[in-house]
Ligand SMILES: [Zn+2]
């Protein structure tokens with residue numbers, strides 16, 4: 623398995639050039655802000671922060687650029703089936719714990735998840751490249767909220 627170099631350490635212009643994307647000031651601000659946000663920010667959360675630096679920006683523009691980042695491979699999209707677009711800045715292999723109540727998505731390292739079967743061939747000759755596991759449950763904060 624190949625590990626790609628961490629995107630975070632590379633200059634934005636270089637990153638854009640590599641992915642065939644024009645590096646605009648707006649995109650750079652957007653990317654820098656997302657880098658500083660922990661976890662898997664939603665476009666609305668990103669918008670709230672970007673607005674402070676670029677007051678004229680609209681939520682639609684933020685959406686459009688995040689989609690473009692995903693489309694060009696600058697960012698990775700976290701699985702779609704949790705209702706809202708969430709993107710990934712953590713470029714090393716990991717899995718996710720998803721809270722079914724507040725939809726918080728937290729990274730979990732492979733070693734913390736336990737031993738997984740070695741990638742090989744599955745039914746029908748399907749060749750496994752990697753696993754991306756969603757552990758669905760209730761996060762600690764939501765458990766506390768329920769009992770108080
Ligand atoms: Zn929760």
Ligand SMILES: [Zn+2]
Pocket residue numbers: 662700710712716717718728729
């Ligand atoms: Zn993640």
